[in-house]
Amino acid sequence: MDQEKMGKFIAELRNEYGYTQKDIGDKLGITDNSVSKWERGINAPDIYYLKELAEIFHVTVQELLNGERKFKKKEVDKEHHHKVLEVKNLSKSFGKRKILKDITFDIYEGDIVGLIGPNGAGKTTLIKTILSLYHMDKGSVKICGHNIKKELEAALSQTGSIIENPDLYQNISGRKNLKITALINNIKDNDYIDAMVKFVKLEDRIDDKVKKYSLGMKQRLGLANALIKRPKLLILDEPTNGLDPMGIKELREILKKISHEENMSILISSHILSEVENICDRILIIDEGVVNSEFGIEEVKYKNISLEDEFFSKTKKDK
Ligand SMILES: Nc1ncnc2c1ncn2[C@@H]1O[C@H](COP(=O)(O)OP(=O)(O)OP(=O)(O)O)[C@@H](O)[C@H]1O
């Protein structure tokens, strides 16, 4: 963290929004002198004030710490900062075994949320239950305000997903797969299909039969397929499975880009902590069917703790 750079950035944002130092001080319940000290790089705000400042200026805490915007300015209207996914007191058993235990969390527009937890923790079950592929015992799931029990079609029309392996027709070309998805979802814009193909870098192979694709190519096609209907919520269960380091890097860039350009929310489960740390804004740790920790990634970075330590401290080791 470059304190001086951060200070200048705070001053810049304050001017952009037309606030005085006193306005900011009043909002935070501190003196204008303290704000002035931050801006001159004499002091740095602690995490509590950083979070408040990030809210006021519609930037992330990480951007404040870096002293610059990472992405182009997002027009965030707090009034319409929609909840894209609402999971409330969700429980699910298989036979007598309780797999998900009273899970509650929300995902807002544009959030990239990482779901991490040991093998068998319940990640895939949670994702499948959210998508109504499994029946829940108790609780509720709303996608863009639509309750999956009452308005399943409306809820799923806002959702794109890849669970375990992408759902693709193997005996036809990649392009035909995308066209079928477009047809089902009433999307007539062929240019958009082409744009998606380019986006996932499959231009050269898109007219080959899917069965001839490598695993990584199938993953990319699966992603294009999930994005065709421009979902508000994208759910990916271990999307980096089978991707090479280059593919992982590209996927990360694609997801960040699409989330910021389209304001899409993403729920992504992964075992690769460094990836999650790189891409996500928020993390949920699930262990034995319980979400026992939820935090912003900037907290990890700011406190200088590693996600790995956090993971081990929040999951039971003696299994
Ligand atoms: N269809 C099923 N029938 C019975 N039990 C199941 C079923 N699917 C999953 N389970 C059990 O539910 C628990 C959670 O499994 P789940 O696949 O959700 O874990 P996960 O967190 O996705 O693990 P991984 O990291 O290995 O993918 C496991 O104990 C598993 O055996």
Ligand SMILES: [Mg+2]
């Ligand atoms: Mg799984």
